[in-house]
Amino acid sequence: MEHLIPALPTVSGQPWPGINYFCTTRQGGSSTGPWASFNLGAHAGDAADTVDNNRQRLRAILPGNPVWLKQVHGAQVFDADAVDEGGQGGGIPVADAAITLQANRVLAIMTADCLPVVLASVDGQALGVAHAGWRGLAAGVLENTLDALRSRLPGNTAWRAWIGPAISQSCFEVGADVYDAFVGADPGSAVYFIPHNTDGKWLADLPGLARHRLLKANVSTIELSDQCTFNQADMYYSYRRDAATGRMATLAWRTG
Template identity: 60%
Template sequence: MANLTRHDDTDAPATISGQAWPGVNYFCTTRAGGGSRGVWTSFNLGEHAGDDPTDVAANRQVLRAGLPGEPCWLRQVHGAAVWDADLGCYAVCPTGADGAARGGPEGEAAPPADASITERPGQVLAILTADCLPIVIASSDGRALGVAHAGWKGLAAGVLENTLGCLRKRAPQAASWRAWIGPGIGQVHFEVGGDVLDAFTCKDSGARTFFAARPAGGKWLADLAGLARYRLQRAGVSDIELSGECTYRRDRLYYSYRREHVTGRMATLAWLTGASDLP
């Protein structure tokens, strides 16, 4: 079950996470505890969501105060590219990109990628979501870490498999892997067309079980979290925890692009602690 840290008597941001992992800190913010107004109320962390840049900067400053370092923000494009935050280059390139390309903070200089990896303690990985899934992947020994932004396009394109593959290359000694699938849109609210069904089932008929046909025909309800867990399991991740949180349904706690279209973004942050008691 999800572990929600509330701050009912203060304006501090509330966050959500899963089980404690050795050597890893991770959490997803909610929409509570910031200074944004209107449809972005109140802890919007997305710079390109239409919010007042001053409010976003103030929210990010609050976030930064609780982190060991500056987050590695990505320019998310619903793809399957993976950024190596330690080396400052692509571990898996987007189509037509140069593997030596450099990136920086979120914005035009940030790398267009939907996942990042690290083995460096204190290197903070970050992704933004508002219905898509934030997914944290780590070696069970707490020495290698990745985060991924997984909407249906990224999932179908293999962003999770790419992230895990990069982590395995960086940490071949890791005996097992674990993952946390954070808040995202629930199946009952995620209506999609036949193109989405085809994207998952054209090469894997087993994915069909994660789609429920709508009575009117031609439309389907897709279980995004179920698809993510299924693909992680097939890739060899044995320990997977789902938050069970639906961003569309819980409007006071989460931003939802499908519910509101113009809205803010939550951030999922993760970093290695380098704890001295790791095996």
């Protein structure tokens, strides 16, 4: 579902009570070259002042400063309620997921093929976001995020998830190490891999693997964007496609 927030193209899912969330696209910013045009990644090789301009434009449509993370393809979850009202508090946390129970505390992750996943209690009281590449997904970043949310909101049994734009199975060739990381721990994951025409290679369904793990973790409602970052070069950055490229951001916050 595409939205237009003051001339800024974004992608989101079905409306959630008490939660706003969306993923930016590569459109609507001031970056040039391989980062054109709405690059939000300060680590991607783009000019720092241009990234700052893009982030300022993003900030103008948000209720607060985003809590940015230093993502390392891991499974660490940051409690964003530990930061001050100004945004980052003691610096940029090293984590690949964040949670909050506070209103207008804006969570943020960046992607360019990996999965952006938004998680929330159905009643809108608790919210989390996760960056899930195959390493983080296999390491349990989604389960860790849910565990952190459940520890902050004990007794809540109803959860929902949105899996945003990411690389699709037809474009995501992986080796036996990726296959083994999932299927070795859970044989039921094998259905999300198709043998490829190169020896020892597979096509991995990353969104499908995420949905599979979320269902096992008792998330009752899961929506997939069905948007492929690799195939839609006009809309999305893709590291697998371009290597030198920008980053989208997925933002989410509780409204009250």
